[in-house]
């Protein structure tokens with residue numbers, strides 16, 4: 146057993162853990178980080194960038210959203226079911242966090258929206274190699290944060306997961322971690338901070354706490370190692386349970402795993418028709434751009450799925466004039482191979498994707514009620530002819546009839562970036578017991594405590610979970626430093 150003494154022990158080196166480590170070290174603390182995987186950066190290595198409001202970048206781009214407006218939007222959207230102080234402190238800190246990251250050498254390509262109705266809050270990281278920003282570009286930021294932490298003297302142990310917290314009376318006084326070689330590390334720490342990113346790689350926990358079955362009605366990203374260690378350790382040490390949910394988005398299930406969502410984007414356009422298993426329309430298809438909201442629609446349907454229907458005429462139109470929905474991630478040229486990918490998907494996953502010569506045949510092969518579906522298609526085509534959707538008020542620009550020589554159907558199922566919440570904390574990231582008493586010396590940040598959306602990720606303010614991870618990491622470390630200083634004052 147190796148013994149380590151440190152001021153601040155941090156469990157994990159994702160964005161929350163790294164932000165906390167840098168902040169702790171900037172405040173003069175001796176900081177030690179224990180990370181389960183062999184690299185820093187966590188899930189953010191897959192992402193593109195964090196939320197901020199009123200940043201220098203936004204001001205220079207004449208983006209006028211204020212933090213007050215963003216706060217009101219968030220609180221209205223969530224019906225004030227979330228911690229208003231936590232939202233406020235996070236939003237008010239977010240612009241400073243962008244400047245703080247820039248001082249470490251992080252460059253941002255700009256502040257983007259995710260879809261037209263949203264706000265430009267998504268600070269997309271400029272990749273180090275100068276390439277166009279796209280999926281995984283935030284890994285550049287994670288590398289620079291790690292280098293900054295090293296520069297400040299933070300000690301890292303990789304391949305060394307924390308396995309339990311050490312409790313002494315009402316206080317958490319450190320942790321036990323296990324190295325790759327099996328050696329145990331007994332860590333004595335004035336304060337400990339958990340940031341293990343949730344339980345997205347733990348189907349049993351997802352079933353128990355969120356009631357989804359991975360591979361059936363849930364196709365979330367499973368980032369290896371995110372099995373809920375932080376939640377389990379905190380609960381075992383006496384912490385209360387916080388609200389737990391999936392960070393829901395719409396997925397194409399197994400097809401996504403085959404093709405990646407980018408190749409099926411031609412299907413996921415507002416001109417497509419969407420029906421449920423009974424063959425009925427259940428939404429304005431242009432809402433599909435808000436992937437979190439679409440997931441909500443699908444959860445209400447039989448088998449928790451939707452079917453998106455398109456035709457070769459739609460595809461021809463996209464080839465001529467481009468797709469209607471593109472953004473920083475979804476590029477117009479991703480649609481070029483759509484038919485090839487639909488063909489591959491149909492062969493490998495019958496029942497999840499199909500190409501047929503008639504709408505009847507396509508619906509039959511997908512197990513959709515054919516009679517109702519054909520009625521729906523006729524009604525929908527009539528709405529297109531009238532340029533008016535009496536059912537769901539779909540924007541008339543997207544009312545293109547479902548006609549053609551080939552009919553494509555793709556099944557849509559709930560997915561998720563990961564999980565949210567689980568450890569009960571107060572507005573200052575202090576971990577609490579089930580009866581709301583402080584577990585002194587224990588703080589938590591990032592996805593392990595993220596309970597900000599009241600069930601539906603707020604796509605109007607994109608970049609929100611990475612933004613929360615970074616800002617909550619900073620704020621939690623500031624609280625931990627204050628706590629450590631108070632111990633020293635008492636001593």
Ligand SMILES: Cc1cc2nc3c(=O)[nH]c(=O)nc-3n(C[C@H](O)[C@H](O)[C@H](O)COP(=O)(O)OP(=O)(O)OC[C@H]3O[C@@H](n4cnc5c(N)ncnc54)[C@H](O)[C@@H]3O)c2cc1C
Nearest residue numbers: 157159161181187188192193194307342591592608610611
């Ligand atoms: C494909 C994809 C794209 C995304 N893009 C964006 C985006 O552009 N913007 C945005 O806002 N959000 C995005 N997200 C979400 C965002 O990446 C996460 O919300 C964020 O990374 C969460 O940060 P975290 O520090 O809480 O946890 P994570 O980043 O998940 O890091 C958790 C860390 O904990 C470690 N760990 C686990 N158990 C232990 C243990 N026992 N001991 C030690 N270490 C442990 C893990 O190895 C990991 O390194 C994306 C997610 C995905 C899947």
